[in-house]
Each structure stands twice: as structure tokens, then as C-alpha cells.
Amino acid sequence: MIDIQTISAEQTLAIRQQVLWPQHDQAFCRVTEDELGEHYGAYLDGKLIMVASLFVTQTSIRLRKFACLPEHQGKGYGSYMLNYLVEQQKGRPLTTFWFDARCGAIKFYLGLGFLVTSESFDKHGVAYVKMAKNLK
Template sequence: MIDIHIISAEQTLAIRQQVLWPSHDLAFCRVPEDDTGEHYGAYLNGKLIMVASLFTSGNEIRLRKFACLPEHQAKGYGSKMLNYMVEQQAGKPLTSFWFDARCSAIGFYQRLGFLVTSEVFDKHGVAYVKMAKAL
């Protein structure tokens, strides 16, 4: 069972780098809005194994830098964390939960009710699409 908690932006960086951009330095894994985001960490037996950050703009909330250590992927932890973050938005005046998804992860997000809302585009040599779910 994982435990999900609010963490600092700084605590997200090592996993962001290791999972998403291993050939880049930690600074590359920051986003300009990190100071204003809400950052989540999932712990398994007291060890941080997964991170994600949420950023609100108007009536939308954006997920960024969702990353799970490889040895803990495909065990249902990511689904639990994403569902938890969506549930945390209940009662807020938000209409959409969206993100840029790596094309390799489209199936994962579709199983959780997210829809592809854009054509494929490139970010630093990786293929992405925008995905969203109405809240």
C-alpha cells in the first residue's frame, strides 16, 4: 500500500530526473511554476517512489512531471496516485484536468478516463499528446 503526501518541489527533482530526463541535470527537471505548484509524493515502506505536480490556472488544473521509479511501475501505484489527485480537486471550481502525455503512456491514461485532445508533438525528442478529463 502506498501513502500519498504533499511534498516540496525540491523533493520531486531526483525522481523527475531519474525517470523522465536521465541524460539531463536536475535544473532541466524544474518547471518555472514549481514555487506555486502542489507537489505529491507516493511512499512505499517509507521510501519515495513516485512524484507528481499540479498547477492551477483559471478553471483548469495541469499535471506535470508525473514519474514513478521503474521498479515500481505496472503495479497499480500510478493509477492510485492519479485517481487520488483527481479526487482532491472535488469541490474546487475547476472544469478540466489536463497534461502533456508521452505517447508511450497514452494507454495508461485512457484506462483512467483521459482523452487525447491534440495531435502528436515533440518535446526534446520525445513524442507527446495533450490529454484531458472534465471535472
């Protein structure tokens, strides 16, 4: 299986750009709050194949820039990592784990127990919805 480790915000950029916004440069893939986030990488045979960033606010935690290299998608790695990240929040005073999901990925997240909590909206020409799961 994959090995999940904490990584730096800088280490997330290449995969963020390649998977999420290949038409833009890496600078476009930065998040203003990156320096405040918790960043995770999934390694397979020593190679970084997936990244995720978490941002804590009062009682919730937000997932941003969750991306897996295309050749490793559909193999269960994303489910494993997302379940791992949710489990890591136990014991923290947080009630909600949430994110903006691309509409094309809704089925994946529904299968992991997340619910759609908004109407669809546009970000840079891509349709998204908010999704969340209660942690309590």
C-alpha cells in the same frame, strides 16, 4: 498501498530526473512555475517512489512531471495516485484536469478515463499529446 503526501518541489527533482530525463541534470527537470505548484509524493514503506506536480489556472488544473521509479511501475501505484489527485479536486471550481502525456503512456491514461485532445508534438525529442478529463 502507497501513502500520498504533499512534498516540496525540491523533493520531486531526483525522481523527475531519474525517470523522465536521465540524460539531463536535475536543473533541466525544474518547471519555471514550481514554486506555485502543489507537489505530491507517494511513499512505499517510507521510501519516496513517485512524484507529481499540479498547477492551477483559472478553471483547470495541469499535471506535470508525473513519474514513478521503474521498479515500481506496473503495480497499480500510478493509477492509484492519479485517481487520488483527480478526486482531490472535487469541490474546487475547476472544470478540466489535463497534461501533456508521452505517447508511450497514452494507453495507461486512456484506461483512467482521460482522452487525447491534440495531435502529437515534440518536446526535446520525445513525442507527446495533450490529454484531459472533465471534472464536472
